[in-house]
Amino acid sequence: MGKLYKFLKYSFITIWTVFVVAPFLWALTTSFKDFNSVNGGATYIPWVDFEPKLEGWKVLIKSPANGGVDIIEPYFNSLFVTCTASLISIVLGTLSAYALSRFTFKAGFVKNNDITFFFISQRIMPPIVLSIPFFLFLGAIDLLDSLIGLIVVYIVLLMPIAVWIMVDFFNKVPREIDETALIDGCNPYQAFFKVVLPNSVPGLIVAGMFCIIFGWIDFFFAFILTFTEVQLLPVKIVALNSSITPWWSLSASALVSVAPLIIVAFIVERYLSKGNLSGAIK
Amino acid sequence: MNFKQKYVFLFPGLFVLIGILIFPIIFVVRLSLSGWNSYNGLNFIGLENYIRLFTDDPRFWQSFFRLSFLSVTTVVLQYVIGFALAHMVWKDIKFQRFFRVLFLIPMMTTPVIMTVIWRTFFHESLGPVNDILSNFGMSPKWLTDPTLAKITVIIVEVWQWTPFMFLLLLAGLLSLPKEPFLAAAIDGASPIRKFIYVTFPLMAPISIGAIIIRLIEASKIMDTVYVLTSGGPGTSTETSSFYIFIKGLREFQMGYAASMSFTYLIIMIISLTFIAKGLTKLLLKD
Numbered sequence: 001m002g003k004l005y006k007f008l009k010y011s012f013i014t015i016w017t018v019f020v021v022a023p024f025l026w027a028l029t030t031s032f033k034d035f036n037s038v039n040g041g042a043t044y045i046p047w048v049d050f051e052p053k054l055e056g057w058k059v060l061i062k063s064p065a066n067g068g069v070d071i072i073e074p075y076f077n078s079l080f081v082t083c084t085a086s087l088i089s090i091v092l093g094t095l096s097a098y099a100l101s102r103f104t105f106k107a108g109f110v111k112n113n114d115i116t117f118f119f120i121s122q123r124i125m126p127p128i129v130l131s132i133p134f135f136l137f138l139g140a141i142d143l144l145d146s147l148i149g150l151i152v153v154y155i156v157l158l159m160p161i162a163v164w165i166m167v168d169f170f171n172k173v174p175r176e177i178d179e180t181a182l183i184d185g186c187n188p189y190q191a192f193f194k195v196v197l198p199n200s201v202p203g204l205i206v207a208g209m210f211c212i213i214f215g216w217i218d219f220f221f222a223f224i225l226t227f228t229e230v231q232l233l234p235v236k237i238v239a240l241n242s243s244i245t246p247w248w249s250l251s252a253s254a255l256v257s258v259a260p261l262i263i264v265a266f267i268v269e270r271y272l273s274k275g276n277l278s279g280a281i282k
Numbered sequence: 283m284n285f286k287q288k289y290v291f292l293f294p295g296l297f298v299l300i301g302i303l304i305f306p307i308i309f310v311v312r313l314s315l316s317g318w319n320s321y322n323g324l325n326f327i328g329l330e331n332y333i334r335l336f337t338d339d340p341r342f343w344q345s346f347f348r349l350s351f352l353s354v355t356t357v358v359l360q361y362v363i364g365f366a367l368a369h370m371v372w373k374d375i376k377f378q379r380f381f382r383v384l385f386l387i388p389m390m391t392t393p394v395i396m397t398v399i400w401r402t403f404f405h406e407s408l409g410p411v412n413d414i415l416s417n418f419g420m421s422p423k424w425l426t427d428p429t430l431a432k433i434t435v436i437i438v439e440v441w442q443w444t445p446f447m448f449l450l451l452l453a454g455l456l457s458l459p460k461e462p463f464l465a466a467a468i469d470g471a472s473p474i475r476k477f478i479y480v481t482f483p484l485m486a487p488i489s490i491g492a493i494i495i496r497l498i499e500a501s502k503i504m505d506t507v508y509v510l511t512s513g514g515p516g517t518s519t520e521t522s523s524f525y526i527f528i529k530g531l532r533e534f535q536m537g538y539a540a541s542m543s544f545t546y547l548i549i550m551i552i553s554l555t556f557i558a559k560g561l562t563k564l565l566l567k568d
Contacts, residue, residue, distance in 0.1 A: 005473065009370050013381065016367060019441065020388055026410055027399045042413035096295030103288035115292070119299065124550060126502050128523040129543040132530050133306035133313070156302050159295060188287040219394040219505045224531060234392050238509060247402050254395045261390035269383045272453055 024255075031056045031251035038247045056248030060256065071236055071253050078216065078233040079260075081147055085154035086211035090204065092155075093119075093162025098192060100163075101170035102178065119163040122156060127220045130156070135224060145229045153221050158211040165210060169203030170196070206271050209264050216261060233257050314541035318534075331541035341517065342525060342542060346549070349521040352432065353500035356439040361493055363440065364447030369481070372455045382452070389445035397509040400438050401425070428518035431511050435519055438506050443499070447492055454488030455481075486565040494558050501550055522546050 029044055032052040043049035059069050099105075100116050134153055135144070143149035173196060181191040197204075222232040237257060240250050314331055316324045335342060371381045388396070403409050404424035412421050424434045462484065466476045504523040507513060513520035513528070520528075526546065530539025 012366065013370055016363070017381075017384060020384060023396060023399050023403055023441070026403055030402065038408065041408060042410040044410070092295035092298055095291045099288050099291035103285065103291070105288070105292065115296070119295075122299065122303070124498050124547075124554065126523055126543070126546065126550065128502075128504065128526045128530075129310060129547050130303075130306055131527075132536055132539055132543065133309040135531070136536075137306060137309070152302060155298065159299055163295070188285045189290075192291070213390055217390075217392040219392065234394050238394050238398060240398075250398060250402070254399055257395050258391045262387060265383050265386045265390050268449070269379065269386060272382070272449065272456070 024258075027251040027254055030247050031249075031255060033248050053248075056246070056250075056252040059246075059249040060252055069236075069240065069249055069253060071233065071256065074231045074233045074236040075257075077147065077230055081150050081154060081222075081232065082212055082215035085151045085158055085215050086208060088151070089155050089158035089162045089211050090208055093159045093207070094166050094200075094204065097163050097166030098170055098196065101167050102175070116163065116167055120160050122160045123164075131221065131224050134221070138225060145226050147230055149225060150222060150230070150232070153225060154215050154218065157218060157221070158215055161210050161214060162207045165207040166200075166203060169200060169207075173199055202271055205267065209268050209271075213261065213264060310540045310544055313537055314544050316537045316540075318536040324537075327537070331538050332545070334538065335541055335545060341520075342522070344517070345520045345525040346522045346546070348432075348519070349501065349503065349523075352435060352439070352503060352519075352521065353497060356436050356443070356503075357493060357496045357500050359436070359440050360444045360447045360496060361489070364444050364492075365451050365485075365489075367444070367448050368452040368455055369477075372452065385448050386445050388442055389449070391442070393442050394505045394509050396442065397438055397506050400434075400441075401510055404434055425511055426515050428515055431515060431519050435503070435506055435510060438510060439500070439503065442506070443496065446499075447496055450492040450495070451485070451488065454485055454492070458484050490558070490561045490565060493561060494554065497554060497557065501554075 029046065030038065032046055032054070033043075033050055034053040034055050037043060037050035037053075040050070046052040060071055062070070096119065100112050105112055105115060130153075138144040138146075138149045138153075143152070177199060178191045178196055181195040182188070186194065217234075219234040219238070222235050223238075226232065226235065234257070237250065237253050240246060240253065313324070315326060315328060317327045317330075318324060367385055371378055371385070375381065404411055406412055406421065406423055406425070409424075411424065415421060422430055424430050458481075462480050463476070466480050471479070502523060503521050504527070507519050507521055507524050508527075511519045513524050517525075522542075523546075526539050526542045529535050529542065
């Protein structure tokens with residue numbers, strides 16, 4: 001029993017590892033190819049199967065006038081939109097989550113749980129439902145194709161995540177902490193900012209990472225709500241995927257876009273091991 | 283605790299969210315009752331869009347059933363694989379951190395961008411998959427055969443989102459109490475019995491949460507389909523979102539697209555509620 005289980009376990013892990021890594025390795029080799037080695041059929045090992053070229057990577061830093069792809073500006077646009085929207089969502093979401101976790105609200109039949117559900121249920125809304133009115137509205141107030149317009153839309157995408165994780169986190173922070181602070185003469189704001197918040201750093205980091213992930217990987221809204229003035233990275237890269245696809249620069253830019261979030265994977269794993277995400281889905 | 287200040291905490295977030303959403307949502311409802319074109323704007327046509335949708339548009343319902351099939355299949359696969367992986371790296375294993383991080387990485391990558399890579403991966407003549415399969419005399423048409431195109435979408439979705447399931451389930455496993463496992467060990471339960479009678483029941487509430495969250499996200503499948511197959515060949519991988527997108531923002535039948543969006547939203551809310559209730563009943567019998 002023990003041996004068979006071990007064998008199955010390690011073969012499963014091996015197969016899955018190969019599956020996870022395969023597209024990255026393929027992108028890595030492809031990024032060093034040129035037109036001839038791509039169109040000669042699939043090849044894998046540089047120097048043996050094909051002559052590696054740096055063309056795919058060089059194109060990324062050239063200006064469009066010289067036949068380059070110019071992903072630097074979209075890259076910073078993406079970073080700016082993701083980080084700003086995440087920050088706003090975390091600040092507003094954390095405040096609301098604290099209120100929902102500690103105080104009781106009642107307005108008619110609406111109670112705390114209903115308000116929490118209202119926040120979280122925004123994730124159920126398919127992007128397509130919102131895209132048409134957002135398209136028309138941002139057009140009407142002249143924010144179509146602008147960074148601010150995108151940030152406004154991304155707040156709707158990200159705040160539910162922040163509220164979802166933080167409500168749960170605050171529920172696990174002992175109430176005695178705030179109560180002691182209040183007895184010691186703090187007002188509720190001081191109790192929150194000086195006592196509760198410093199104890200919530202792990203929760204804030206997990207929520208922040210989730211916001212950054214879901215902001216960074218969004219394509220749909222950026223695709224519909226921007227055209228030429230502002231381009232985000234995913235839209236720019238997918239635009240490369242035209243009839244005659246330059247696989248080499250496509251692969252190189254894909255790898256560049258994926259890189260920063262690998263750090264996020266390490267951070268998430270670290271806080272996961274300490275058990276900070278555990279209750280979020282119960 | 284009860285303070286007046288509680289509103290200061292709650293309202294900024296709540297009102298920002300309502301403020302951004304209220305007009306778009308009212309507008310979708312209004313738009314769905316209208317015809318729309320560029321020269322005379324909105325004109326009220328009552329329920330005409332809905333009548334057309336329910337009586338005269340099999341393509342919408344086909345795309346909806348296709349979406350149900352795709353999302354249920356991918357989520358079941360993700361759950362089984364994700365649970366297996368989480369269980370395997372839960373306890374003593376060599377290079378534990380390495381595997382945990384590695385298994386998380388796909389969800390950190392942008393789906394559309396990785397899908398572009400997958401497209402080259404499954405390319406019929408130049409991709410590595412068919413290069414390897416051609417040694418066995420096979421060259422499947424991954425993206426242009428109606429059945430295989432669905433399977434390709436499922437493979438890509440499973441690659442992309444199993445890590446999310448893995449993350450939620452591993453977090454759940456790490457938070458389980460130790461006592462039931464000690465008791466099982468004292469009773470000398472075999473690993474399989476331990477899993478069936480201890481681990482799985484303890485994980486049931488977390489499993490339900492994870493499955494529902496993934497179903498919600500999976501029902502939005504759109505990016506992958508857009509890049510991988512553009513809904514093709516024919517309409518064989520077209521999902522509801524993608525069909526609404528085509529009607530609304532390609533053919534500019536905004537009113538009709540809005541009525542489809544609204545119908546789709548209602549169906550999603552109702553069916554997800556039923557699935558959540560069903561799963562709770564099924565897994566939490568005791």
